[in-house]
Amino acid sequence: MRLRPARADELAELTELCLRSKAVWGYDAAFMAACRNELTLHPRDLDTPLQVAETDDGHVIGLAQIRLAGGEAELARLFVEPVLLRGGAGRVLFAWAVTEARRLGADRLTIEADPDAAPFYERMGARLAGEVPSGSIAGRMIPRLVLTL
Ligand SMILES: CC(C)(COP(=O)(O)OP(=O)(O)OC[C@H]1O[C@@H](n2cnc3c(N)ncnc32)[C@H](O)[C@@H]1OP(=O)(O)O)[C@@H](O)C(=O)NCCC(=O)NCCS
Numbered sequence: 001m002r003l004r005p006a007r008a009d010e011l012a013e014l015t016e017l018c019l020r021s022k023a024v025w026g027y028d029a030a031f032m033a034a035c036r037n038e039l040t041l042h043p044r045d046l047d048t049p050l051q052v053a054e055t056d057d058g059h060v061i062g063l064a065q066i067r068l069a070g071g072e073a074e075l076a077r078l079f080v081e082p083v084l085l086r087g088g089a090g091r092v093l094f095a096w097a098v099t100e101a102r103r104l105g106a107d108r109l110t111i112e113a114d115p116d117a118a119p120f121y122e123r124m125g126a127r128l129a130g131e132v133p134s135g136s137i138a139g140r141m142i143p144r145l146v147l148t149l
Helices: 008-025 029-039 043-047 089-103 118-123
Strands: 002-005 050-054 060-069 072-080 108-112 127-133 141-148
Touching (some): 002 089, 008 029, 008 043, 050 089, 072 089, 089 108, 118 141
Parallel strands (some): 072 108
Antiparallel strands (some): 002 050, 050 060, 060 072
């Protein structure tokens, strides 16, 4: 596996990867349709740190994105190809996000997580710090986690 910056010509493909990955938690079609807008990648996303994991023969298997605001970084995306879950790609992409956030001067990384992904972030050293409203589903609250950098 290797990491590289995302390219403009693959944003549609990466959006579909995000949606496939999100769906692993068993959400129904209506829920997934409501998430599509938030999970769609746009050319402006290339202005943020957005990294793709691919196999040695060039197959994309995951991606991560951070956004910087003030002295804080937010993990905007972390998605792994469903058939490769628990294969170590999430850890590698998360490590990239941490290193990149530190390099850009952030002193903490915040994560608004899918509830099923929250234990992964705790495993990566983040701590639960309350709940925030989902960006896609009105009335749904999701866990917020913080990692001190
Ligand atoms: C969350 C996600 C990125 C983790 O990626 P992954 O490649 O499966 O994780 P890894 O294989 O690198 O796992 C690293 C460690 O975390 C553990 N882990 C992974 N997913 C976990 C989970 N959902 N719950 C608890 N532990 C988990 C692994 O067992 C491993 O533990 P170890 O330290 O004992 O080896 C992946 O499950 C995913 O893409 N999920 C769907 C999309 C999603 O919800 N993304 C997050 C949006 S906030």
